[in-house]
Amino acid sequence: MKGTKMKLWTLAGENVSSGIAVILQPYPHILVGNRKIALGKRDFPIPPDVLDAADLYVTQKGTTLLVAERDSTDPIALVLTVEPQDDPWYREWTLNQFEEVPCPNQGKVGTDYNCVLCGVKYPAKFNSDLFSPANIHPDQGMAQEWNEYQDTGGIQTVMSCYTPPSRTEKWGYRTAGYSTHLRRMCPGEVLHLQSGVHGEPQYNSDNFLVWTGEELLFLQSWEIQERYEQYKARSQ
Secondary structure (H helix, E strand, O other): OOOOOOEEEEEEOOEEEEOEEEEOOOOOEEOOOOOOOOOOOOOOEOOHHHHHOOEEEEOOOOOEEEEOOOOOOOOOEEEEEEEEEEOOEEEEEEEEEEEEEEOOOOOOEOOOOEOOOOOOEOOOOOHHHOOOOOOEOOOOOEEEEEEEOOOOOOEEEEEEEEEOOEEEOOOOEEEOEEEEEEEEEOOOOEEEEEEEEOOEEEEEEEEEEEEOOOOEEEEEHHHHHHHHHHHHHHHO
16 A cells, blocks of 8 residues: 555445445545435545555455555544444444433333343333333433544544445335445444334444454454453453
8 A cells, every 4th residue: 555554344234344436537535325226426435645645455356445465554444334224224433432311212102021221120010011001111211322533643544435225116226225334443442333113222233343453353242341351351
């Protein structure tokens, strides 16, 4: 890689791969979603400084990748993330920080034995009680509220864009929308990705994007502590 020698990665859905796929004509822009449809003709061009800092590599399938030299020494990674967005499902990036706030389910009728957000027990003792209007969440319990994403000293956004869902009238085929972000990440930085269904917190899930300085990891909440401890041990 010429210049900055950053390492380049792509996270598409839940799949991490090295390099960033691009279309060079009529000008360099990033492939998003369906490979036959280039998003970026107007919305997501490749910044000139990124092009100047990268080598080009053409795969056997004809895809052009921006890649880093094997001896790249710059610890910063340039990361492209592509998240499908299809209402009512959502995927939202936040900082890896949260605040403890009063559970938003307090005072609301529940249909379970325990609150999925704070773990507090509902009054229900039997299955027949679960749908009773008396099964009200107690005025107690704290829940996690993840801090909204913003650039930090270790994570900086180069570009972001969103493409809405589309439908082909002839066949009635519908494609999901996509949120796309290009960010610089320093070693040890972590981003949190919350996925779920609007208004249905029981379907929420948490993943974490970790740049170790050597590899890009996309981890579930139960994995992150173990892998992060391994990273810290190697760094000492």
